[in-house]
Amino acid sequence: MALHNGSFLKDDNVVWHPHAVTRADREKQHGHRGAVLWFTGLSGSGKSTVAGALEQALHAQGISTYLLDGDNVRHGLCRDLGFTDDDRRENIRRVGEVAKLMVDAGLVVLTAFISPHRAERDMVRNLLGEGQFIEVFVDTPLAICEARDPKGLYKKARAGELKNFTGIDSEYQPPEVPDVHLNGEQLVTHLVPQLLDVMRQRAIINP
Numbered sequence: 001m002a003l004h005n006g007s008f009l010k011d012d013n014v015v016w017h018p019h020a021v022t023r024a025d026r027e028k029q030h031g032h033r034g035a036v037l038w039f040t041g042l043s044g045s046g047k048s049t050v051a052g053a054l055e056q057a058l059h060a061q062g063i064s065t066y067l068l069d070g071d072n073v074r075h076g077l078c079r080d081l082g083f084t085d086d087d088r089r090e091n092i093r094r095v096g097e098v099a100k101l102m103v104d105a106g107l108v109v110l111t112a113f114i115s116p117h118r119a120e121r122d123m124v125r126n127l128l129g130e131g132q133f134i135e136v137f138v139d140t141p142l143a144i145c146e147a148r149d150p151k152g153l154y155k156k157a158r159a160g161e162l163k164n165f166t167g168i169d170s171e172y173q174p175p176e177v178p179d180v181h182l183n184g185e186q187l188v189t190h191l192v193p194q195l196l197d198v199m200r201q202r203a204i205i206n207p
């Protein structure tokens with residue numbers, strides 16, 4: 001059964017329930033639009049750091065935000081998932097659905113997941129719809145990520161103690177045309193203004 005919001009239901013007895021307070025009402029109350037900034041990049045590329053710094057800047061301007069981070073989500077919502085391709089796909093599907101609900105609530109959602117496959121990132125783009133999904137590629141060379149190695153995971157992966165590690169024995173597919181392409185070797189203080197500019201250009205936040 002096809003739903004008006006583009007999703008499909010297996011059960012014809014469950015129908016979509018429209019509510020009186022709309023997304024537009026909520027966005028008006030927040031004073032900005034809802035949207036997702038979807039950070040993707042290798043482990044250690046700087047996704048959490050840059051998304052966190054951007055959230056601080058937005059919060060200081062009175063923007064209603066929420067940061068969904070891979071490490072944190074995998075302690076709860078996705079605690080049953082590992083790092084096979086199938087589990088990563090399910091991880092991103094769940095996070096995409098949660099982000100969609102948060103955008104409907106009128107929030108600016110920042111997500112920091114490796115999200116290594118183009119197909120899954122495109123799935124979330126299609127789920128969110130045009131203009132509400134901004135793909136941010138944190139482009140940091142593998143050698144730099146490996147040198148940073150804040151959790152010692154690259155070391156474990158190289159030693160064969162950690163299987164399916166992205167960039168080592170599991171593929172990362174870089175975005176071909178990201179909405180924002182960040183050089184992950186630049187200072188975080190240089191990266192945040194680039195993101196704020198894009199958000200203003202796209203009328204997510206006010207100039």
Ligand SMILES: Nc1ncnc2c1ncn2[C@@H]1O[C@H](COP(=O)(O)OS(=O)(=O)O)[C@@H](OP(=O)(O)O)[C@H]1O
Nearest residue numbers: 043044070083088091113114115116163164165166
């Ligand atoms: N095998 C393997 N490959 C990659 N990463 C691993 C792995 N095992 C554990 N970790 C830790 O899990 C974090 C990545 O989780 P994500 O949910 O972002 O991954 S994914 O989007 O589903 O691919 C990742 O966090 P970040 O370093 O913040 O990216 C790692 O700390």
Ligand SMILES: Nc1ncnc2c1ncn2[C@@H]1O[C@H](COP(=O)(O)OP(=O)(O)O)[C@@H](O)[C@H]1O
Nearest residue numbers: 043044045046047048049148150184186187188
């Ligand atoms: N632009 C940057 N320049 C230098 N170091 C950075 C930068 N961004 C992040 N780092 C450092 O790199 C490490 C990994 O950053 P993190 O945000 O945890 O990456 P990810 O979330 O992509 O795994 C951390 O020690 C962090 O302090």
